[in-house]
Amino acid sequence: MISISCFGLLFQIYHVKLNEMSSLCHRICYRWSSLRITGLIFSSKQETKLLPRASYSLRSRSGLDTHPCLLTQKFCGLKSSNLSFSAADSPPSKEDGAAWFAEDNVFLNTNPNHGKTELPSLSIDIQPVALGDVPAPSLFEEISEEDALQIEASPPLPPTSFTLRDYVDQSETLTKLVLLGVDLTKLEGRPNVANMLLRLDFDRDIKERLLFLRDVGVEDHLLGAFLTKNPFILSEDMENLQIRVQYLQSKKFSKEAIARMVSRAPYLLNFSVERLDNRLGFYQKELGLNVQKTRDLVTRLPRLLTGSLEPVKENLKVCRIELGFRDNEIQHMVTSVPKLLTASKKKVTRLFDYLHNTMGIPHHLMTKFPQVFNAKFLRIKDRHLFLEHLGRAQYDPTQPNYISLDKLVATPDHVFCVEIAKGTLLDFEAFQKTL
Structure with missing residues (x-):
């Protein structure tokens, strides 16, 4: 035991x-x-x-x-x-x-x-x-109130809006356009522009076109104003844009001329090659210009290629029929002052009537100094009346004390009073008060 x-x-x-x-x-x-x-x-x-x-x-x-x-x-x-x-x-x-x-x-x-x-x-x-046994998160899983408060949720975008301001903070494209200097307030009121901008991707649609514009010659500080005037270039095909620049180069436009034209006429590159060619042919034929003068004309005023042709045709008709200028005189005036082609018909006829019928200036003197059509009507009227008051209103180059149109219009007031009217600025200002 x-x-x-x-x-x-x-x-x-x-x-x-x-x-x-x-x-x-x-x-x-x-x-x-x-x-x-x-x-x-x-x-x-x-x-x-x-x-x-x-x-x-x-x-x-x-x-x-x-x-x-x-x-x-x-x-x-x-x-x-x-x-x-x-x-x-x-x-x-x-x-x-x-x-x-x-x-x-x-x-x-x-x-x-x-x-x-x-x-x-x-x-x-x-x-x-x-590791493989960890369950995947569920969309319907309940979370605590503290976890819910830590979730950062962006406010939803409004389905419709009258301003692009509601979308700037949520859209990378709009944010970068604002940084470039684009004025969205001027674009949101234009038809279809706001919807187009919201659909664009900056890296895919805009970046390449901005680099293209810089290569053409548009300066960086002008890109914002350029896109404000012409946002539709962002939807243009890159190949078409390059073809249009190549067309201008084939017409012997210099790089500086193309940069000037594109910067001053933002819609220029939206025009097809056929349309640009038709515009150049119109001015060459209608005004009787050679290739070089046609090139110089549109370089100085590139909106002649993008604006409507109706005001141009109307002004040419007025100069020929109503004002009585010959074709060679019109050719000289418009090549010296291209704005004459797009000026207001009312302004041109009013100036011509006062110069020719009141001051007695003939056609050939106005042709010699066409800048007179860029001057203000009241400026010419006040100075003529002051010279007439002093007895010095003499516009005939064959007579003594002749006063040319360029001196009458282009000189500042103090120079006009002392050198041309032989008076003082105080006398001229006192005279203006009597008018």
Whole structure:
């Protein structure tokens, strides 16, 4: 009986030790797995710090503790799901992290004083979770009120609006156009322009055309004003734009002339080659100009190629029929003052009537100085009446004290009063008050 009881006692002790050894092996193996993950985090290139074991607070939205290996997804750039850091957690200092890592490299701490082995304690019961087992986020998943308040949502764009101001902050294209100096307030009222701009992508549709305009010769500080006047060039085909520039080059327009024409007439490159050729042919035939004079005419006033031809035809008819100028006189006047072709018919006839019928100036003198048709009517009238008051209104070049039209119109008031009228500026101003 005694031997049987001793045998039973020894068997129980052996069974208990066997269970302790099994538990020890299991915990050592699992601890090794945890340390491999910890080493991976320390070896990553991200500037991260390990949290102390007691302060891990990675939790899924279900509230359960998450395996530390999911930290790798966060720091190494892998895709993570349903993870959130607790606001109460704070990263440890460099010394704390190093001490913890050094401690975890020791599996068994031996105390020589007591002569027994102590197992390292695990403060967190870590459950192994494979990376592939992380559930994907759901669009219908409920979130807490605090998480909802942290979501930054942009205000929705209005489906319709009377101004582009509502879209500037949300549209990269409109923002960059404003920085270039484009006046959106002048564009939003024009038909179809606002919708066109909202559909354009800056890098795909606008950038290449801006570089093209710079190559043509449009200066940087003029790009904003250019696009404000002609936003439709942003929808023109690049190949067509290049063909039109090549056409102007084939007509012997210099690079400086093309830059001047495109800058002063923004719609020039929207015209097809056929239309540009017809316009050049019209002025050459209608005015009897040679190629060089035609080129100089449209270079000085490029809107002749883009504007309506009706005012031009009307002014030519008025000069020939109503005012009585000959073709060679008209040719000389319009090549000297191209604006005469687009000037107001009323202004031209009123000036001619006063110059010819009141002041007695013949056609050939007006042809010699056509700039008189650019002057203001009241300026000519006041100066003529002042000269007439002084008895010096003499416009015949064959007579003494002759006063030419250029001096009458082009000189400043103080020069006119002293050198031409032989008076003073105060006398002229006093005379104007009597009119």
